[in-house]
Structures are given as C-alpha cells and as structure tokens.
Amino acid sequence: MKKNLLLTSFVFLTLFANAQKYKGLAMTPPMGWNSWNTFQTNISEDLVKQTADLMVAAGMKAAGYSYIVLDDGWMAMERDSITGDLVPDPKKFPHGMRAVVDYVHSKGLKFGLYNCAGTKTCAGYPGTRGYEYQDARLYASLGIDYLKFDWCSSDGLNAKESYTTMSNALKMAKRPIIFSLCEWGNNKPWAWAKEVGQLWRTTGDIANIFDGIKTFDTWHANGVMTIVDMQDSLRKYSGPDHWNDPDMLEVGNGMSVAEDRTHFSMWCMLAAPLMMGNDIRKMTNDTKAILTDKDVIAVDQDVAGVQAFKYTDKDSVQTWLKPLQNGDWAVCFLNRSSTPKSIQHDWKKNTVYDSLSAKEFNAVKNIYKLKDLWTKKESGTTDKIFQATVPPHDVVLLKLSK
Numbered sequence: 001m002k003k004n005l006l007l008t009s010f011v012f013l014t015l016f017a018n019a020q021k022y023k024g025l026a027m028t029p030p031m032g033w034n035s036w037n038t039f040q041t042n043i044s045e046d047l048v049k050q051t052a053d054l055m056v057a058a059g060m061k062a063a064g065y066s067y068i069v070l071d072d073g074w075m076a077m078e079r080d081s082i083t084g085d086l087v088p089d090p091k092k093f094p095h096g097m098r099a100v101v102d103y104v105h106s107k108g109l110k111f112g113l114y115n116c117a118g119t120k121t122c123a124g125y126p127g128t129r130g131y132e133y134q135d136a137r138l139y140a141s142l143g144i145d146y147l148k149f150d151w152c153s154s155d156g157l158n159a160k161e162s163y164t165t166m167s168n169a170l171k172m173a174k175r176p177i178i179f180s181l182c183e184w185g186n187n188k189p190w191a192w193a194k195e196v197g198q199l200w201r202t203t204g205d206i207a208n209i210f211d212g213i214k215t216f217d218t219w220h221a222n223g224v225m226t227i228v229d230m231q232d233s234l235r236k237y238s239g240p241d242h243w244n245d246p247d248m249l250e251v252g253n254g255m256s257v258a259e260d261r262t263h264f265s266m267w268c269m270l271a272a273p274l275m276m277g278n279d280i281r282k283m284t285n286d287t288k289a290i291l292t293d294k295d296v297i298a299v300d301q302d303v304a305g306v307q308a309f310k311y312t313d314k315d316s317v318q319t320w321l322k323p324l325q326n327g328d329w330a331v332c333f334l335n336r337s338s339t340p341k342s343i344q345h346d347w348k349k350n351t352v353y354d355s356l357s358a359k360e361f362n363a364v365k366n367i368y369k370l371k372d373l374w375t376k377k378e379s380g381t382t383d384k385i386f387q388a389t390v391p392p393h394d395v396v397l398l399k400l401s402k
C-alpha cells in the first residue's frame, strides 16, 4: 500500500515536473532577427552568415538583439528515410545545420529554428506531429537555443496538448531552448501557455501596413494598428518569462519612417518580443536608428516586465502608459490619423493607479522629469502642462522619471 502510494507520488511528481518549461530563459522579451517577413523560404547559409556578421558590425547585437531564427523553409521536403530525422535542405545549407549554428555561436549570438505542431509546416515542409521527442533531441544535438512552433496542418489536434508535448520534449532533451508558440491566438494560449513556453503569438500574421487588413488568396494579414487593438485586453497574461507576442517587426519593410517609429514604439510599450524582420544587409540609416535606439529598447526590456495599457482614446489620439521599474513611467501619445494633432496633457490632473502592477503615477505628490525618447530632448517636468504636436501616424514617446 505504502509502496503504491510512493509509486503514484513519484509518477505524479515526474509528470508534473515534465510539464514545466525551462525557467528563466526570457526574463525580458526576447530580441533577435527572423527570416520570414522578408525572405519567406528563400533562405541560405550565406544569408545567415551575412546577417550574423552585420548584427555584430551594425550594432544590433550591442543593442540587445541576440537570436537569429530561421523560419519556414530550412528543411528538405522529406525526413531522412532511415532515421526519420529532419534534414536541412542541402542546396540552401550545403554544410549542414551544425556549421550554421556554430558560425552564429562564434559571433556571440544565439540560433533558432522553426517547425510546426501539425503534420506539415505552413509552407508544406515536414511537420513535427508524431516526432516531438525525436525532433527535440535533434535540436539539442544541433545546439539550437530557440524554437518557433507553428500551427498549420493541425486539424483535430488540441493546441494545449500539442504544445505541452513539444515543451516536455524540449525539456527532456536537456538543452535550454526558448519555446515560441505560434498558434495565432486561436485557442487563447495566454490562458494556458505560461508554463509551456516563453512567448505566444496573440494574432494572425502581421503585414507591412500601418492599419487595416491585407488580403491574400487564402488568408489575410493584420496591419500594425489592427494588431495593437487586439493587445490591450491581454496585458494581464504577460510578464517576465511569459510574453504576449504580437508578431515580428515590419520595421524597414515598406512603411514610412513615422509609421516604423510608431510600430517600434508600440511594440516596446507592449513589452513585445523584438524580432527584426527586415533585410539588415540593406537597411537605411533611418531603419537602423529606429531598431537600435537604446532608450526605446530600454522601455521594452524594462525588468518590471509590465505591458502598457491604453489610458485615453480621443479624436484619433491614444495615450498609452507603461509602468517601469523604480516608479518611472513610459508614456506614448499615438496619432492614428493622417493629420497632425495637437495634444495637451495636465499630469497633475491625471493621477493613475495600475492595479495589475500596483504602480502609481502621481504628479501631485511627485515631480517627474520628462525625456522625449526619440528626439532625446529633456522636456521639463510634470509641474507644467505638456503640449506637443504629434505628426500623422507618429508618436511622441516620453519617459517620466522621479
């Protein structure tokens, strides 16, 4: 009897332990580069090497970007006929994947791959369904640090179970690998994925447009503002080591400089993972300046790990607030319209208490110094009413420090 009880407790504890992801891999939102938004399946060893070199040379690594993630299209169309292992496409990766991983690691960067919980990836390559433990062991043996796991060809599967199986498989493979769930928010991953992975997509794919929806043959993608609108209600689910992921960045992929600045500012306000999605070999100085702005990135990477909330929304101008460590706040005035907007904000009349983070903004009790994070201007204190003009599709992003 006693023996049975011991056995049952052992089995229970083992199962329970297995259901826990690796802890502490993403205490601030992960930052890196992913191949999909620009290259889709046109990827190669050369692209990875050039990107890795530039991430170091152009200051992206110094700014905090550490992962290079190959998305869909890195595999051959079939698994190895004898071992069942995934095989890298020999044309794209003539020296195999280990050589690519080693190169990226030699630059002091980390490396990630993509697969899918279903039987096929979204681009039709072999999926992981039925091969979870085998694939996890392969990834560990290749030395990868990050796995993005998609949700195509998943008919009849239970999302929570499928992603938990892969999370357990990664844990059993004994290598700390960030697990990025890409289930598009279909089954509310924010409600169950905290113990499964470090980040989860909250929406379908992003498009390189400021607002609205971009329609393709069989699917559609969301503009930046459309995604922003879906995030506010999810803030309570996000925090250190478990982030809402509103999808990868489109900065440098065709929007105006103001729109790119707004996109980047809002992703930082939302404590979103910052995965660059542009061709960094061809980026303009404006794109580089946006992506590497240390002050703005610091808003995203703030260790309090609190997602912003929408405080006001009037006449196409929204005010978003993000509590930061040490009682500081980030404030983003976002002009969604296509005309300039004048704003006036009386800090003293806008005391705020955020019950989620238990942080207070109180300009009656405290004086905060204002810094405009994009222009770098010190803009006085909260003793004065703040006035500014926000250009169309642009932001004024402030940090308020006590």
Ligand code: GLA
Binding pocket: 036, 071, 072, 114, 121, 122, 123, 150, 182, 204, 205
């Ligand atoms: C899905 C994902 C994208 C990308 C593609 C690859 O659409 O949401 O981010 O990974 O698949 O096929």
